[in-house]
Ligand SMILES: NC(=O)NCCC(=O)O
């Protein structure tokens with residue numbers, strides 16, 4: 172936890188030890204007798220933590236009397252979750268997400284996630300200005316976070332600033348939008364240049380894969396048919412458009428010979444493209460999000476606009492069947508890790524699209540619910556093991572991004588009942 176945060180400043184009943192460590196006293200904690208989990212193994216052991224840093228993990232650690240004891244017998248002790256895909260305080264579709272870096276992170280912590288990676292959106296195309304703006308937004312943070320960077324246009328200065336991000340600012344993953352025509356979307360020509368640049372910088376290229384031109388046409392088609400409600404959102408951008416863009420991005424990444432990370436894989440169509448590419452040996456990573464794993468599109472058909480609009484996100488939550496197929500792909504290693512795409516708007520904001528689904532701000536929640544929903548649907552059902560749970564909700568990210576972000580989240584353990 173940061174030394175100073177809103178919990179501490181507000182003094183809402185949190186002891187000093189929760190609000191960072193004073194220079195005069197050190198904090199010592201022994202978590203005793205739990206089943207310690209990581210992505211590869213589990214063992215009954217004690218965990219000794221000094222000043223927020225894990226010093227030892229082994230059975231029967233003996234400590235002095237000044238150490239705080241926490242009995243974890245009969246419980247799992249595991250790393251805090253890492254959500255690799257969030258949008259806090261993001262300006263989007265004429266408004267700003269209702270969760271900022273404090274309220275979103277408070278929700279994350281309540282659900283066992285201790286780190287998230289948010290997407291910096293450039294300001295007028297400038298990555299440096301976007302980075303500075305997000306540093307300001309993130310000042311209210313109460314947990315660990317990192318940044319990806321979205322690329323929303325392409326020119327020489329963007330290319331130069333990508334290097335600054337990688338070499339000076341610690342950002343080494345860049346997302347390209349193949350959707351949102353007229354705002355965030357970039358052309359294939361620019362995507363290709365972006366992929367080349369990622370390759371030359373050793374950075375990871377990410378894509379939001381939907382065919383933005385076809386989505387635009389699909390939206391017009393729905394409006395012409397008089398379908399203006401939230402169901403029109405899903406009808407206008409069917410799975411085939413996600414599959415097409417995923418296949419295109421994969422082929423362009425292959426042409427450039429650089430790894431590709433596909434964010435929010437929502438359909439069988441996209442998942443199968445990833446499966447095919449991986450089988451052929453191409454380095455493609457697929458990230459399902461918790462809404463796609465546990466929901467289906469029935470919410471979008473709710474006659475109550477307020478309810479239906481809550482389910483509007485892109486790519487859309489799909490018909491029943493896609494959810495189970497994505498779970499199966501995750502459990503068999505076709506897809507690798509679970510994000511949320513947490514991007515929340517309240518009912519007033521969602522109501523911008525009361526007469527036209529194209530104006531409903533796109534995004535759903537999940538940062539608080541991700542860990543327990545994956546546990547409930549996939550561990551409890553026996554689809555994945557407890558160590559797999561740790562891998563797909565926490566540690567897998569580091570396998571992709573290397574050692575740049577050392578496993579800070581291990582500082583914050585979450586305890587789950589056996
Ligand atoms: N996914 C979504 O609906 N909103 C957030 C922006 C994005 O990731 O596309």
Ligand SMILES: [Zn+2]
Pocket residue numbers: 256257258434512514
């Ligand atoms: Zn997103």
